[in-house]
Amino acid sequence: MKKSILSARQLCKSFAHNGGQIHVLSHIDLELFEGDFTVVMGASGSGKSTLLYALSGMDRATAGQVFYEDRDLVSMKEKTLTSLRCTDFGFIFQQMHLINNLSLLENITVPGYLNKNRSAAGVREKAESLLEAMGLGHVKTHLPSQVSGGEQQRCAIARAVIHTPRLLFADEPTGALNRASTIEVLNLLTRLNQDGQSILMVTHDLKAAVRATRILYLEDGKITGELSLPPYNAKEEKSRENQINVWLNSLEW
Numbered sequence: 001m002k003k004s005i006l007s008a009r010q011l012c013k014s015f016a017h018n019g020g021q022i023h024v025l026s027h028i029d030l031e032l033f034e035g036d037f038t039v040v041m042g043a044s045g046s047g048k049s050t051l052l053y054a055l056s057g058m059d060r061a062t063a064g065q066v067f068y069e070d071r072d073l074v075s076m077k078e079k080t081l082t083s084l085r086c087t088d089f090g091f092i093f094q095q096m097h098l099i100n101n102l103s104l105l106e107n108i109t110v111p112g113y114l115n116k117n118r119s120a121a122g123v124r125e126k127a128e129s130l131l132e133a134m135g136l137g138h139v140k141t142h143l144p145s146q147v148s149g150g151e152q153q154r155c156a157i158a159r160a161v162i163h164t165p166r167l168l169f170a171d172e173p174t175g176a177l178n179r180a181s182t183i184e185v186l187n188l189l190t191r192l193n194q195d196g197q198s199i200l201m202v203t204h205d206l207k208a209a210v211r212a213t214r215i216l217y218l219e220d221g222k223i224t225g226e227l228s229l230p231p232y233n234a235k236e237e238k239s240r241e242n243q244i245n246v247w248l249n250s251l252e253w
């Protein structure tokens with residue numbers, strides 16, 4: 001039986017707009033499991049990013065609860081929430097948010113140095129080994145502007161996992177990349193997942209969704225569909241894509 005890692009109960013999120021309210025998420029019940037590569041799909045504007053921000057405590061839900069290890073992120077004090085996000089969660093985005101005047105290695109070590117519980121030498125050693133494992137050893141002293149978009153995003157992934165988060169959140173991580181870089185980044189995420197990293201990724205790209213072990217479909221503020229898949233295997237890419245396409249068509253995607 002899979003272990004639950006995060007669960008949302010009756011999650012709602014609205015935004016004040018022009019004197020009224022926009023209801024983006026409506027009474028969502030959802031459970032995420034350890035070891036899964038969960039993908040959220042849905043049309044642009046369906047609330048995928050809003051859901052990811054509410055589940056990860058980057059933003060607070062308007063109503064409902066998000067339980068992580070029996071603690072509710074929605075009612076948690078800001079300071080506790082910030083510290084939880086730094087220790088237990090990792091984040092990657094469409095834009096990599098690397099610091100332009102730091103090398104790739106420094107981009108990974110600097111946030112680690114800010115963590116008082118870790119030795120600088122330990123952080124550096126971990127960063128070096130992550131960069132090697134991610135095929136970036138030969139460009140570790142380069143600036144972000146001196147490497148490809150795919151290499152930048154792989155560096156951002158290294159930064160996101162250096163503290164071994166229990167859950168890695170990814171918002172359209174391949175949205176700004178060309179085809180070749182997209183495949184590099186997806187291969188890395190797939191490998192991390194197959195090594196045990198739990199991932200929640202939002203995307204509207206079928207090429208990215210095909211890596212999932214579980215896909216949720218978001219529409220009108222609710223989860224209206226769910227598909228489970230066996231672990232990704234490149235040889236079955238076409239048949240997985242077909243399976244997902246048939247499922248999406250049944251949801252009138």
Ligand SMILES: Nc1ncnc2c1ncn2[C@@H]1O[C@H](COP(=O)(O)OP(=O)(O)O)[C@@H](O)[C@H]1O
Binds near residue numbers: 048
């Ligand atoms: N801070 C905000 N204020 C007002 N409306 C917002 C805000 N953030 C998102 N929205 C609205 O919520 C809806 C969902 O947005 P989003 O979660 O970004 O969708 P997606 O990631 O699926 O494209 C959109 O209609 C968007 O305009």
Ligand SMILES: [Mg+2]
Binds near residue numbers: 048049050172
């Ligand atoms: Mg979005």
